[in-house]
Amino acid sequence: MDIKAYIESGILELYVAGSLSEKESKEVYELMLKHPEILQEVLEIEASVIKLTSAVSPKSSSHIFNIIKEKLKLGDNEVKVVSINKPKYNWFTYTGWAAALIVGAGLLWTLNQNKQLEADITTADIENAYLEEQIEAAKNDLAATKNLLNVLRDKDIIAVPLGGQGEFENAYAKVYWNKADNSIYLDAQGLPNAPEGKVWQVWSLTLNPLTPTSLGTIDDFNTDDNKIFAIANTFESQAFGITLEPEGGSESPTMEQLYTLGVVTPSTP
Template sequence: MDIKEYISSGIIEAYVLNLASEEEVSVLMCISKHNSEVQQAILEAQETLEDFATVQAMSPPAELKSIIWDEISDQTNHPVAPIKKAEELIPQSPLPSSVRKFSALNWSIAASILLALSIGANIYFQNKITTNQNLLEQSVSKQESTQKALMSLEEKWAMLQDPAIKTITLAGVEQHPKLKAHVFWNTSTRDVYLSLENLPPAPEGMQYQLWAIVDGKPVNAGVFPLDHTDQITSMNQIPKAQAFAITLETKGGNPTPNLSQLYVMGNT
């Protein structure tokens, strides 16, 4: 997990503002126990919120205190007068200008806090949406790759079941002992199909080329497409051959094989 990316995701702000889910809080607490960066980020977020509340804090205006004490004094000096209701202790209309300013400022502070909460929540949920989209794209890509692999296996299985098709395994030569490829050769139609199996991708400007060894001489059986290395590919028709081999040639293929770049070979 990239800790810096996790910290910038907005989850800590959501936690401090009490917007995170129980599962997210549990994960955050677990990570913070073992990571000082996350612990520090939580403390800084909490301090930022506390500083904001402290800066915006304001004492009630002095006029409001005087009004209440005047009412209390009046009740003390005139005990026989009817006792006023609580709501009558503060003048109903109009309030002093300082009181009105105090009320307006309270609304401004509340609006600022709501705005901060909204921004934090928007950042958090936007990051979650982006993460989910990335996961979905990865899942689709993986599914497509799996589907291609399955189709390739089905195609190989069908060829193995065809009695007219001969399967030739091309084993790695001394320089490449672990490499392997398969040639599926239809001796009736002369069609040739090639599967590279575990051969690595061809380097830039290079391409794999299949050769049929006919009466001791190499015959070009075609180049393997650069963008289909994980699939079975139809090659040139070959009427007869004693062996097949694969070399790495310049892009587009060559009329004669570069034997120093011989990768795999197999007899029919």
Template sequence: MNIKDYIESGILEQYLLGELSPIEEKEVEKLMAQHPEIRQEYFTLADTFEKLSLQTGVEPPGELKDMIMESVGGAKPSRTQSTQDNSSRPTNNLIFFAGIVAIISMLIAAGVAYMCKQSKTELSSQISNQLSQIETLNNDKLLLTARVNQLAEDLRVMGSPEYNQVNLKGLPLAPQAFAQVFWNQSNREVYLKADHLPEPAVGKQYQLWAIVNNAPVSMGVFDLPTSNQLLKMNTVANAAAFAITLEPQGGVESPTLEAMFVIGNVVSG
């Protein structure tokens, strides 16, 4: 494995941000244990994230700390302690009784006020729950609309007579591989359907090539699409064939012919 490519792939950033699945995390941890360079890079990266976070911090309000310390049972911030003084018992029973009555009515009033406040808070929290559900649904709707629009666009390209369909068939390296290019010769647009290519090795990326006047021209690198959508590639005016090679991350200037996965000639029509 090429350690530099592995580091460059950005997987350690994803690990730090907690984006990887538990299996992928285990894999990263295994590699870190094996390769000091990866571990070193992870520590430097963690350090950068720490500095960046500290640098971009925003001071929270002071009460927040008190609340946190209180909820772990820590000392409350300086609060006047009510010293109990039992020495001066009320001499007059009436005053004592009036005191009790006053305390009880205060407690009742406080209780009623608390209950009112509670039900009001409950209601407003129910309302905000409902509102946020609506918001979630709206967001889902936006996502679905975006997806439907994407599919409609893909279908338009694939069904349009203006797009010349080029089938790229698997070479001995991957006989089962298959991809399709949809090329519009008048506006030069190129779309790629690449959902039948093997998963690339870490640090590698597929690169699409057009053969123009017997020379390869890069049409851009790509990762396998997450939801089978068409990928928009670079434009080309006049191509005799299209091919896909597997290259180091970021692509190369001229194709590695031994790493060619699929190729297909343009059938003019």
């Protein structure tokens, strides 16, 4: 579309004057919404006409200001209307229509601005809520980290290194055993993510006779970031081992899938 030619065609002047059919007026209005240049031209035509006719505003135009007051929520503040002698020609129909169009355009702009403001506020609220969640999560993580450090630094804690076994020699883990509260903290950073359909299972072992007892599976291993897990242990463990088992765990360890093993010794630091 040649916007310049359309503007110069004179149809916008007829639109402002209200001389177009309903269909033609609708087409111009839709083009105003799509093309800022056309809207700007219409506003300039209106401004020119209003400026030329401002000296001959009719006495009965006070209701237009009441509409503007109501739409702009000015309350009961008095708006002074200056009346002058009635002009030779009746401009009331045109000026009233033009003023109403300006009010409508202003209200449309205000509505769009309000919608944008609501969208901005909604976005800001979401961002603030997300930030608050992140701050709270960081506080919780910090508290958990401090608690973990206090546990690991306890002088009575027993640290048991678990070395890689067989073809899994690159695997490793470490158990921190606190006999006072029957718990262990397993640092399993040296294990790979469990394949689909598999889970890591932790075992407490007595050596004579060799008796494995399951301490449970680590179902959330792949999604846990720090790979440190708290596990209850009420047994007199002499060793700890970790195997890769089918989901749900096994009643006894699959020795071919024994990744790490560590023995508790009197000299264990």
